[in-house]
Amino acid sequence: MRKYFVVFRVALSERLVYRADFFIATFLRFIPIITTVLLWQAIYDGAKVEQVGGLMYEQMVSYYLFLMIARAFGSMPRLSSDIANDIRDGNLRKYLLQPIDYLGYNVALRVAHKLVYFVMAAMPYAVVFWLCRSYLPGWPTGVMLLLSITSLVLAFLIGFAFNCLIGLLGFWFLEVSSLLHVIMVGQYFLSGHMFPLSLLPDGVQAVVTRLPFAYETYFPTLILLQRLDVNESLRVIGMQVVWVVVLGAAARIAWQRGLRRYAAFGG
Amino acid sequence: MHAHYGRILLRFWKNSLIREMSFRGHFIINVASEVVWIVMLLIFIKVIFSKTPDVRGWTEYQYIFLMGTHMLVTSIFEAFFFGNCWRVSELVRSGDLDFVLVRPASAQFLLSFERIDFSPLANVPVSLAVCGYSLAQLGTPVTAWQVGLFFLLIGGGVVILYALLFMFAITSVWLIRQTGINHLWFYTVSLARYPAEIYKRFAGGTLWFTLVFIMPVLMVSNLPANVVVRTFEPFMVLYVLGSAVVLLCICTVVFRFALRWYRSASS
Numbered sequence: 001m002r003k004y005f006v007v008f009r010v011a012l013s014e015r016l017v018y019r020a021d022f023f024i025a026t027f028l029r030f031i032p033i034i035t036t037v038l039l040w041q042a043i044y045d046g047a048k049v050e051q052v053g054g055l056m057y058e059q060m061v062s063y064y065l066f067l068m069i070a071r072a073f074g075s076m077p078r079l080s081s082d083i084a085n086d087i088r089d090g091n092l093r094k095y096l097l098q099p100i101d102y103l104g105y106n107v108a109l110r111v112a113h114k115l116v117y118f119v120m121a122a123m124p125y126a127v128v129f130w131l132c133r134s135y136l137p138g139w140p141t142g143v144m145l146l147l148s149i150t151s152l153v154l155a156f157l158i159g160f161a162f163n164c165l166i167g168l169l170g171f172w173f174l175e176v177s178s179l180l181h182v183i184m185v186g187q188y189f190l191s192g193h194m195f196p197l198s199l200l201p202d203g204v205q206a207v208v209t210r211l212p213f214a215y216e217t218y219f220p221t222l223i224l225l226q227r228l229d230v231n232e233s234l235r236v237i238g239m240q241v242v243w244v245v246v247l248g249a250a251a252r253i254a255w256q257r258g259l260r261r262y263a264a265f266g267g
Numbered sequence: 268m269h270a271h272y273g274r275i276l277l278r279f280w281k282n283s284l285i286r287e288m289s290f291r292g293h294f295i296i297n298v299a300s301e302v303v304w305i306v307m308l309l310i311f312i313k314v315i316f317s318k319t320p321d322v323r324g325w326t327e328y329q330y331i332f333l334m335g336t337h338m339l340v341t342s343i344f345e346a347f348f349f350g351n352c353w354r355v356s357e358l359v360r361s362g363d364l365d366f367v368l369v370r371p372a373s374a375q376f377l378l379s380f381e382r383i384d385f386s387p388l389a390n391v392p393v394s395l396a397v398c399g400y401s402l403a404q405l406g407t408p409v410t411a412w413q414v415g416l417f418f419l420l421i422g423g424g425v426v427i428l429y430a431l432l433f434m435f436a437i438t439s440v441w442l443i444r445q446t447g448i449n450h451l452w453f454y455t456v457s458l459a460r461y462p463a464e465i466y467k468r469f470a471g472g473t474l475w476f477t478l479v480f481i482m483p484v485l486m487v488s489n490l491p492a493n494v495v496v497r498t499f500e501p502f503m504v505l506y507v508l509g510s511a512v513v514l515l516c517i518c519t520v521v522f523r524f525a526l527r528w529y530r531s532a533s534s
Binding site: 025028031032034035038039041042043044045046047048049052053175178179181182185186188189194195199200 | 292293296297299300303304307310311314315318319320321322323450454457458460461462464465466468469474
């Protein structure tokens with residue numbers, strides 16, 4: 001365990017080098033939200049109804065705000081391409097020679113990245129949430145807060161396992177990085193990032209909300225939004241655990257199978 | 268000495284094509300992901316208009332036309348200028364701008380035209396198809412002068428985007444940044460994708476005014492679309508074409524001014 005902590009510490013200090021960049025980038029990340037909010041304002045005005053997709057206007061605004069938090073946990077920028085590149089360039093050898101588990105090493109790395117991000121981003125997020133306070137639901141109860149945090153941690157794990165799995169495809173395919181773009185676009189839609197999945201027609205919704213992407217972003221967002229009660233939240237968390245186990249196991253198997261291939265071809 | 272700009276341009280384009288041909292798989296994947304993206308946008312628009320008859324006066328197929336126009340402008344810009352603008356900041360940072368400056372031709376010309384990205388070019392027929400589809404659905408007759416004006420305004424829009432982004436890129440002489448220009452482009456695109464009218468209700472219309480009259484990024488796609496599927500406003504047309512010319516001049520002046528500050532990187 002100690003060696004993973006060292007990885008974590010190194011990654012931590014590495015990340016803090018670019019703090020100014022970080023700060024500006026975090027604020028900028030809210031710009032598209034302004035546009036989205038204005039678009040929804042126009043839609044609610046045009047529709048002349050109270051609720052769209054089961055959400056009031058205020059809830060719709062909050063949805064996109066909480067989505068940012070869920071995304072902050074679940075998104076793994078460049079994880080799959082880093083893994084794919086390590087495989088393709090032969091950098092993987094470096095890790096294989098060390099008494100360290102490559103996937104465990106990456107978890108430590110990502111936890112560090114996320115922690116730095118949360119510390120740095122706390123202030124900008126607090127400012128934006130404070131500015132938008134009239135749209136937000138009230139403070140959650142202790143239980144809901146606990147469920148929210150659990151769900152977010154699981155979202156992190158789902159995101160990690162899924163991106164690992166895609167990256168590990170690099171054992172079999174040379175050009176994973178180009179495939180990534182297609183996957184990212186699909187994910188943007190399927191995770192409810194583009195719009196709440198409740199707006200989809202029922203049939204489509206039934207399919208989309210069963211995929212892991214929904215459990216990575218959409219459902220954690222709904223829990224944060226307090227749209228789900230304790231029982232529903234627990235059901236979501238249960239499904240998240242299932243996806244973590246399934247994707248995690250798949251990544252582990254891909255790693256072991258791939259390594260055999262890699263050993264055969266690497267030189 | 269008089270440089271043969273026509274021949275230089277031809278050589279640049281040939282080189283770009285050769286570079287592109289060595290990554291053919293890349294091209295196909297890019298096109299595929301773009302098509303996926305368009306389908307998702309169309310679904311989003313369908314979802315929106317299943318809830319409301321109009322968005323600030325834009326009906327469904329007018330909105331789709333706007334989307335097609337936006338893709339057309341941004342694809343042309345990305346194909347011809349984005350990569351070049353991005354490279355400018357890289358060259359400044361690495362000090363390799365020296366090798367451009369010593370050549371016996373206009374530095375701004377060499378920097379602006381060196382590369383073409385072919386993948387965005389593939390979006391041009393796709394976006395024209397989206398425009399055509401919406402026009403067929405609208406069923407309103409389109410006159411030849413409308414079409415002419417449409418393409419003239421598309422050209423003007425590309426010039427505006429070029430001037431703004433190139434100016435931003437060259438400021439890296441003063442401010443060394445990491446990924447500034449990628450961010451700027453991403454946010455410009457995400458702002459300009461929507462009907463300009465949605466911004467009127469925000470911050471007392473100051474944001475709308477800024478994005479329409481001072482940095483006219485909203486008009487880059489809104490105005491050509493307006494001319495064809497909504498109303499023709501002669502004043503705005505003249506204003507946007509005029510500002511394209513003015514911004515281009517400002518951009519050149521800023522570029523020359525910035526070069527005086529350029530001190531190559533130590534090596």
